[in-house]
Amino acid sequence: MEATASAKYLRGSAQKARLVIDMIRGKDVNKALAVLRFANKRAALGIEKCVRSAIANANEAAEKANVSIDPDELWVKAAYVDRGPTKNRRRVRPAPQGRAYREQRHFCHVTILLSNDERIEKKDARGKKHEPAKPAKLAESKARKRGGAVAAPRAKRTASKAEDAKADGSAKKSKAAEKESE
16 A cells, blocks of 8 residues: 655755655655664655655545555655745845845655555675665666766767777887897
8 A cells, every 4th residue: 555745835945855855765654764864964854744644645645545555565666856936035135245146945846655565675695684665766866877078078089999909009019020030
């Protein structure tokens, strides 16, 4: 059984909230609440409320379906943060020499999906457990190599060095062969 909860218009940027969400993704609910309770981040309080709301939603859904559910068996199956609006949250900050800097104050939306289904845990050769499988889109994006102007010159340089080394080696061999033939 799965249950979701979302907290909208939390103060703070989505990037900072993602740092907290990354700490709890894939963990069981009790560990996640402990991490959020003692995390030294401003976003942790709102995310903790969202997790508690998701637990309550799971209990309510279980009661409606006439199924018993143990809250301790729940785990964070998915958690993500979306950007919220910045309109009407623009402020002016004083700057030197009578100028003003414009700053945007950010909102974010947090969504958490809890599940009591069995986790797919992989063990490597040493017997260590891995985190649950990540979505294919995320794994695909991390697998891609870095492109653009940064990677292209580096690839050319390494290839040219290898070719130069081969050319130098063959030139030395040909010079040595000439000397021997004379």
